Amino acid sequence: MPESQAINQKAVKIVIVGAGSVGVTTAYALLLSGLVTEIVLIDIDAARAEGEAVDLSHAAHFAQTHARVRAATSYADCADAAIVILTAGVNQKPGQTRLDLVRTNHALFASVVPQVAAAAPDTILLVATNPVDVLTHAALELSGFPPERVIGSGTAMDTTRFRHELGRHYGVNPRNVHAVIIGEHGDSQLPVWSLASIAGMRLRDYCAQKGVAYDEAAMDGVAARTRGAAYEIIQRKGKTNYGVASVLTSIVEQIVKSSDAIVTVSRVGEYEGVGPVALSMPCKLNHTGSHMDVPLLLSDKEREGLKRSAGEIRGVIESIREG
Incomplete structure (x- = not known):
């Protein structure tokens, strides 16, 4: 593969916004995959993000390639990220549809996405928070990015x-x-x-x-x-x-x-x-x-x-x- 046609895998930084179960499990899967060199966790609960980062760092010994895992308290740490994964938000409860979550999680995105976009104007946003389609649309409008750089995990x-x-x-x-x-x-x-x-x-x-x-x-x-x-x-x-x-x-x-x-x-x-x-x-x-x-x-x-x-x-x- 020509080098110009792929992200430089020698230095791939991924930021995950949301240190809940999806965010942390994703961080663990990425750590073991050997795809990335740095994983940054950002969460409103800074102590939790720090604890998860330390725990993940102890697992880095068993990864295919060494990757640094750390927590951050500022969206400025999204700078130079190849991809920012958005998993933060209220989880779906038993009997609740994904669309029921929309107002709470949309308000969260209105706060988070502009800060991410300002810090990392060339990144790709990968949205996982539900309702993922509505929030993918919101992330596009809030970031000002072109449509190809705002992706929802979707179906x-x-x-x-x-x-x-x-x-x-x-x-x-x-x-x-x-x-x-x-x-x-x-x-x-x-x-x-x-x-x-x-x-x-x-x-x-x-x-x-x-x-x-x-x-x-x-x-x-x-x-x-x-x-x-x-x-x-x-x-x-x-x-x-x-x-x-x-x-x-x-x-x-x-x-x-x-x-x-x-x-x-x-x-x-x-x-x-x-x-x-x-x-x-x-x-x-x-x-x-x-x-x-x-x-x-x-x-x-x-x-x-x-x-x-x-x-x-x-x-x-x-x-x-x-x-």
Whole structure:
């Protein structure tokens, strides 16, 4: 890979704003990945951030490459960060939708994002705080960055869950399942059934070749389990952290390595005539950010579903503006 096409991996600084379970688990995953040379934790609870940084530093001995981990009390420490990951905010509670969190976390972003942007005007913002699509849109407006440099984790996690569920149903490795969830990282998310495939065959064709019936009820169950996975986890343990931390680490990897990998991440644009709004579509990730190269070839039903999803997110954005 030409050096000009990747972030200099000899000195990759990542700042994580929010030392809660997602932020710290992400820091740990990044530390062990060997992708970064410096991790900075910023949290309103400075003592907690310092404690987590010291604990992580003790784990650095076992990392693939040595990385420095430290806590900071000022957003000025975001300077020179390749990526700033935003995980700070109120967590989703049992029975609560992601959109229910919007006002509290939007107010937090209104305070944090301008300070990050001022300290690190060339960084890439990676938003993980829910509701991630609404807050990705907010981060774009608050930072003044171009859309490609404000990325939400979006449905990357949902797509992973979707492939896991399809792989389990068909008895194949999820890595051999090609299927995506698009739209909102939330209740209006959309499984793209028309393009889902295994071994290069659409699901109906795969079933026909295998000699089994294509079970629409079972596929509805797969979609429902994918959509409800976070609720189930939160009901049982109060939070999600390992899956999303792994997804965030993977997104960082694609950016740092400038891999041009296609990932379903959230970014602001116009979708089926609705916009500007942030939602997830497959995007190419590299050192300059996220880029929508080719629109998905969706069925008419799926296009309508995407339009509804965009409309719901847009409605929440407008409700915030109305106060």
